[in-house]
Amino acid sequence: MMRRLRNVALIVVALAAVGGVYALLVPSPQTAVAQTADTARTAQGRALYEQACISCHGANLQGEPGRGPGLTGVGDAAVYFQVSTGRMPLAGPQDRGYRKAPAPEFDPTTEQGSANLAALGAYVEANGGGPTTPTTPGDQLIGSDVAHGGELYRLNCASCHNFTGRGGVLADGRYPPRLDGATPTQMYTAMLSGPMAMPVFSDQQLTPEEKKDIIAYVVSVRGQNNAPGGFGLGELGPSTEGVIAFVVGLATLVGVAAWIGART
Amino acid sequence: MSTPREPTGHELERMSRSELVELGGSLDGVQVVSDEPAHGSDTPDRERRSRRLVTLLLVLSLLCAAGFVWAYLFWPTGYVPPGAPGHTAYLLYTPLIGLTFFGAVGALGVALVVYVRRFYPDEVAVQHLERGPSPEKDRFTAAATFAEAGAHTGFGRRTMIRRLGLTGFGVIGIMGGLVAVGGLVRNPWRQGTDAALWTTGWKPTGDEPVFLRVAAGDPREIVKVRPEDLEPASILTVVPFRESERDDVEKNHDAEMAPDNPVVLIRLPAGTHVTNPPGREDLHHGDYYAFSKVCTHLGCPAALYDTQLQVILCPCHQSEFRITEGARPVFGPAARPLPQLPITVDADGYFVARSDFLDPVGPSFWEMRRGSR
Numbered sequence: 001m002m003r004r005l006r007n008v009a010l011i012v013v014a015l016a017a018v019g020g021v022y023a024l025l026v027p028s029p030q031t032a033v034a035q036t037a038d039t040a041r042t043a044q045g046r047a048l049y050e051q052a053c054i055s056c057h058g059a060n061l062q063g064e065p066g067r068g069p070g071l072t073g074v075g076d077a078a079v080y081f082q083v084s085t086g087r088m089p090l091a092g093p094q095d096r097g098y099r100k101a102p103a104p105e106f107d108p109t110t111e112q113g114s115a116n117l118a119a120l121g122a123y124v125e126a127n128g129g130g131p132t133t134p135t136t137p138g139d140q141l142i143g144s145d146v147a148h149g150g151e152l153y154r155l156n157c158a159s160c161h162n163f164t165g166r167g168g169v170l171a172d173g174r175y176p177p178r179l180d181g182a183t184p185t186q187m188y189t190a191m192l193s194g195p196m197a198m199p200v201f202s203d204q205q206l207t208p209e210e211k212k213d214i215i216a217y218v219v220s221v222r223g224q225n226n227a228p229g230g231f232g233l234g235e236l237g238p239s240t241e242g243v244i245a246f247v248v249g250l251a252t253l254v255g256v257a258a259w260i261g262a263r264t
Numbered sequence: 265m266s267t268p269r270e271p272t273g274h275e276l277e278r279m280s281r282s283e284l285v286e287l288g289g290s291l292d293g294v295q296v297v298s299d300e301p302a303h304g305s306d307t308p309d310r311e312r313r314s315r316r317l318v319t320l321l322l323v324l325s326l327l328c329a330a331g332f333v334w335a336y337l338f339w340p341t342g343y344v345p346p347g348a349p350g351h352t353a354y355l356l357y358t359p360l361i362g363l364t365f366f367g368a369v370g371a372l373g374v375a376l377v378v379y380v381r382r383f384y385p386d387e388v389a390v391q392h393l394e395r396g397p398s399p400e401k402d403r404f405t406a407a408a409t410f411a412e413a414g415a416h417t418g419f420g421r422r423t424m425i426r427r428l429g430l431t432g433f434g435v436i437g438i439m440g441g442l443v444a445v446g447g448l449v450r451n452p453w454r455q456g457t458d459a460a461l462w463t464t465g466w467k468p469t470g471d472e473p474v475f476l477r478v479a480a481g482d483p484r485e486i487v488k489v490r491p492e493d494l495e496p497a498s499i500l501t502v503v504p505f506r507e508s509e510r511d512d513v514e515k516n517h518d519a520e521m522a523p524d525n526p527v528v529l530i531r532l533p534a535g536t537h538v539t540n541p542p543g544r545e546d547l548h549h550g551d552y553y554a555f556s557k558v559c560t561h562l563g564c565p566a567a568l569y570d571t572q573l574q575v576i577l578c579p580c581h582q583s584e585f586r587i588t589e590g591a592r593p594v595f596g597p598a599a600r601p602l603p604q605l606p607i608t609v610d611a612d613g614y615f616v617a618r619s620d621f622l623d624p625v626g627p628s629f630w631e632m633r634r635g636s637r
Binding site: 194 | 343345346355377479480481492493494495496497498499500501565567568569570571572573575577579582584595
């Protein structure tokens with residue numbers, strides 16, 4: 001009886017030992033594989049960096065005076081925003097860094113392009129860290145509370161980008177862009193990284209959920225999505241509407257008055 | 265023009281309607297010069313077409329009115345986001361209301377104008393009127409009537425009563441004017457150095473610290489700010505908050521709504537070169553600077569933070585304030601720096617205001633130079 005109990009106990013201990021050893025051993029090769037993949041991606045990013053960015057931002061991301069800022073610590077989010085919107089690489093010395101078609105090797109709509117963007121971002125991220133691009137796909141970055149997003153948008157974004165993302169004016173002949181072409185991921189990374197003249201909106205300031213609601217608001221008002229009158233008149237505000245009301249309205253009233261007063 | 269003979273009551277009873285109209289006209293000196301039938305109804309064919317057009321317009325007006333009432337009562341008006349079913353119906357609400365209202369009023373108006381133009385006869389009538397003043401006998405008799413009334417009622421003789429009465433009416437008039445104008449007369453400086461133009465909600469009361477609270481539009485949401493909440497090159501709008509008012513929703517709502525309270529808290533990028541104005545070197549906390557959000561030109565919210573040039577831009581008239589030089593205006597119509605709020609961090613790591621603004625907030629005013637500070 002005692003002997004049988006001891007055998008059972010032995011088997012239990014042996015099983016536990018095997019399971020424990022297995023649990024200890026198996027994850028480590030997995031981590032090792034992941035690390036190799038990361039290293040490979042960083043190396044690929046470095047290669048891309050040395051082709052496209054090095055002449056202005058320097059061999060060690062330190063920046064070149066008069067040509068480009070240092071990129072240490074700007075993070076993967078900044079890389080994604082600048083490169084996927086075509087702002088970087090610059091087309092030439094006259095290029096002030098506004099949105100244009102992205103370079104074909106960095107086109108976020110192609111598989112190769114997004115892989116290259118991720119690699120380049122990983123390389124920059126590996127040098128000083130910084131905010132990272134969200135891993136969730138773009139359509140899941142559109143939040144559900146459009147009204148709350150609108151409130152936050154008017155508090156934080158509308159002073160520059162206008163109430164429905166029409167853009168505006170800045171000092172020195174520059175301008176905040178329209179938000180028509182921006183994808184959810186680009187808007188998200190712009191808030192995280194604060195590109196060009198734009199301030200940074202960190203996750204402490206606007207939580208990820210709040211960022212998603214803001215994106216939902218922008219998506220819901222841009223294009224012809226917010227034209228309950230049928231015709232937005234450029235959605236520039238009361239000036240255009242006033243001009244139209246004055247010119248068209250007055251002409252119509254004069255015409256009607258002339259028709260009423262005319263003799264048959 | 266000869267005056268027609270006055271008809272007797274018997275004659276009047278036997279006259280036809282057109283004869284009565286003619287008599288009335290001649291009594292008033294009116295003469296019909298020409299009376300053509302309306303152009304739109306002078307043949308049976310034209311008459312029928314005109315009648316049909318007016319009927320059509322009136323029916324259209326009625327249909328539009330019914331459509332307006334129906335759409336106003338039953339059309340779905342709740343917001344439907346783009347892409348969701350029912351979005352098109354939501355978009356159509358405003359045009360539908362507008363078009364049916366326009367149709368109802370417009371068609372009715374057009375129907376009236378068309379009716380007048382098509383059916384009213386083309387009549388020209390001339391009325392004989394006297395020129396110049398009334399005849400002498402009318403003027404003399406009217407003046408005598410007034411004088412007679414004054415004499416009969418005794419007002420002409422009783423000078424004392426007449427004058428007192430007239431004065432009474434005048435005083436009542438002044439009373440009315442006083443009530444209307446009195447409400448507009450205020451002394452904005454009655455509170456001396458505490459007058460509204462010199463102070464804001466940041467002014468400390470007693471020893472209680474005034475915290476910087478995130479202006480999020482919800483008076484129930486109290487978020488105090490710590491330095492680590494802001495990344496370099498970021499901006500946050502804050503309003504004053506006191507712990508004793510934590511549960512006072514109304515006070516916190518007022519603090520957010522008060523026009524002179526909003527402050528932009530800015531964290532400059534590390535290593536930004538700053539030259540503070542003399543005597544204002546210690547108002548900031550490290551890279552954190554707090555300025556009034558109210559433009560000193562016309563009071564717009566100046567909140568475009570350009571992180572490349574380190575300027576705050578006002579979107580209304582493009583005034584630019586250089587943050588690194590005490591928010592000095594460098595471009596545009598504003599003539600005064602944005603007032604700076606002296607800030608520091610308390611023992612728990614939260615931002616607090618050290619005092620009220622050192623300068624009056626908002627657009628400049630005449631009395632500013634003889635101000636209390």
